[in-house]
Amino acid sequence: MDPELRSFFDFNSMHMEPWDGPAGIVMSDGRYAACNLDRNGLRPARYVITKDKLITCASEVGIWDYQPDEVVEKGRVGPGELMVIDTRAGRILHSAETDDDLKSRHPYKEWMEKNVRRLVPFEDLPDEEVGSRQLDDDTLASYQKQFNYSAEELDSVLRVLGENGQEAVGSMGDDTPFAVLSSQPRIIYDYFRQQFAQVTNPPIDPLREAHVMSLATSIGREMNVFCEAEGQAHRLSFKSPILLYSDFKQLTTMEEEHYRADVLDITFNPAEASLSETVKALCDKAEQMVRDGTVLLVLSDRNIAKDRLPVPAPMAVGAIQTRLVDKSLRCDANIIVETASARDPHHFAVLLGFGATAIYPYLAYETLAKLVDSKAIDKPYRAVMLNYRNGINKGLYKIMSKMGISTIASYRCSKLFEAVGLHRDVSDLCFQGVVSRIGGASFDDFQQDLLNLSKRAWLARKPLAQGGLLKYVHGGEYHAYNPDVVRTLQQAVQSGEYSDYQQYAKLVNERPAATLRDLLALNPGEDAISIDEVEPAKELFKRFDTAAMSIGALSPEAHESLAEADEQHRRLLQLR
Structure with missing residues (x-):
């Protein structure tokens, strides 16, 4: 690509996110008519020019009747291209001509070379500048307990990311309760479900x-x-919104004229203010800091203590993002989050989706450094840090691709989540615009969870919780398919005894509330109706249909069982 044109595109890409579409836009101001296609070309735009100087542009060729010998030119608008028709001059400008005009309007290349700053990559720095452990073992354990880390996470999530540079492979399905129904303390990230492209636009393959x-x-x-x-x-x-120590250090020490950085402490003393009051106060402080000239607003939860609790980072980010947008200040500042709470790709996606510009997960790095020191990870410190960030990057690519979004700039502030079990007060203050069909945990509930974690965090004799979200652990999080349920089901199937089935049914029917349907119960009428008022079984069976359940959605055994049952119903109908 021509260097001048590249500089033009680079200059503009720093101020606006790319347009993923899928859509084609046709527009006119009376003189110029134009057609612009999304950057991935997910919607076709074809044009035909005839001898009488009539041009037609549509998603298909042949939308009006013309003779082949009347056609002067046929073509298509390519991905990200723009076709302009000057009706006064009778000219057609294709993308190349438009680009040549735009790139020559200003000295973009000179502007970029003179003013754009780039972070020095982690790989190019000496060892003394890439960071090292700052927390001793006891303090690290307290931080991990306060932010609800578990031994399971350390081994199955963080260690795997640090060793392999990608997430561990696990089976699909989650048989644990929704966070709002759980009897265990759960972090706020667990209250959000990622949305995905469904009919609206095609997903992207993040690998190919x-x-x-x-x-x-x-x-x-x-x-x-x-x-x-x-x-x-x-x-x-810089190349990724996931900051390493060296990236964070460079960011916060830039010249103040253009990149002034100030820290906003997002911890609070519950004896002085409640969680909801603290969030509102943080919004006021953030607004004032931006008005005073802060460009890099660093939200930090480092200063936790026995009497200071951390505000959940997504709450602080979402509330401050909303306030700055409402006051027309968001373009004047960037939200940098220095947090201990984020450690897997979903956590980072939540923070970015609610407005974070970049994230420095300091406790994840401290934990990985401890795993390196203890030989739980047999790799150099630098390689582990890079592997971890690469693994998070891959996870973010996967999450964005499910929505058909190709750049982090388009995903940032998108709020592409559904909240499950958040009280309206929490949604209105911190997560405006997010779909939340049911209520649930309030500010008081989250504050109580933080208090419970704090009581355990600062007791050295209390070990890190084992976990149990990914695998069943006795005394941990409830699993719908726990060993007792699986064993009784297998026993009932193998024996065929009704008493064995009753044992299985009792475990399922009397389980703790794990899904929304567990909160529902049949409400039988007081008086039974006559069986004569019920539609005959012969007519009911006609409505049974298994054709919609494809073999791709079921195992062959289940598919064959359904087909056999359907055939038995047909025979029953014929007999009657």
């Missing part, structure tokens, strides 16, 4: 289509994109 995906992040003040000037090129660019 990686060339169209990017986690590149730019920070600095955003200005009016319609008034291009050299000052708009004052941007700081």
Whole structure:
């Protein structure tokens, strides 16, 4: 690509996210008519020009009747391309001509070379600048307990990411209770479910289509994109929103004129203010800091103590993001989150989706360093840190691709989640615009969970919880398919005894509430109706249908069993 054109695109990409579509837009201002296609070309746009200077552009060729010998030119608008018709001059401008005009309007290449800053990559720094452990073993254990880490997470999530640079492979399905129904303390990230593209647009393959995906992040003040000037090129660019120690250090020590960084402590003393009051106060402080010139607003939960609890990072990010948008200040600042709570890709996706620009997961790095020191991970410290970030990056690609989104700039602030079990007060203050069909945990509930974790966190004799979310652990989180349920089901199937089935049914029917349907019960009428008022079985059976259940959705055994049952119903109908 021409360097001048590349600089034009780079300049604009730092101020606006790319348009993933899928859509084609046709527009006109009276003189110019234009057609623009999304960057991935997910919707076709074909044009035909005839001898009488009539041009037609639509998703298909042949939408009106013309003779083949009347056609002067046929073509299509390519992915991300723009076709412009100047009706006054009678000219057609294709993307190449439009690009040539746009790139020559300003010295973009000179602006970019002079003003854009880039972080020095972790790989290019000496060992003394890449960071090291700062928390001793006792303090690290207290932090892990306060932020609800578990031994299971350390071994099955963090260790695997640090060793292999990608998430562990696990079976599909989650048989644990919704966070709001759980009897165990659960972090706020567990209250959100990721949305995915369903009919609206096609998902992207993050492996085979990686060339169209990017986690590149730019920070600095955003200005009016319609008034291009050299000052708009004052941007700081880096490859991933997941910051390593060296990245975070560089960010927070940039020159103050364009990248002033200030820290906003997101911990609180519950004896002085409640969680909801603290969140509102944080919004007020953040607004004032941005008005005073802060460009990098660093939200930090480092200062926890026996009498100080951390505000859940997604709460702080979501509430501050909403406040800054409401006050027209969001383009003046970037939200950097220094948090101990984020450790797997879903956590980072939640923070980014609610408005975080970049995230520094300091406790995840401290934990990985401890695993390296204890030889639980037999790899150098630098390699483990890079592997961890690469693993989180891959997870983010996967999450974005499910929605057909190809860049982190498009995913940021998207709120592409559904909340399950959050009280309306929490949703209204911290997560505006998120789908939340049922209520549930309030600020008081979250504060009580934080207090319970704090009581355990600062007792050295209390070990780190074993966990039990990923695998069944006795005394841990409830699993619908726990060993007792599986054993009694197998016994009932093998013996065929009704008494064995009753044991299985009792375990299922009397289990703790794990899903929303467990909160429902049949409400029988007081008086039974006559059987004569019920539709005959012969008519009911006609409504039974298994055709919609494909073999791709079921195992062959289940598919054959359904087919056999359907055939028996047919025979029963014939006999009657």
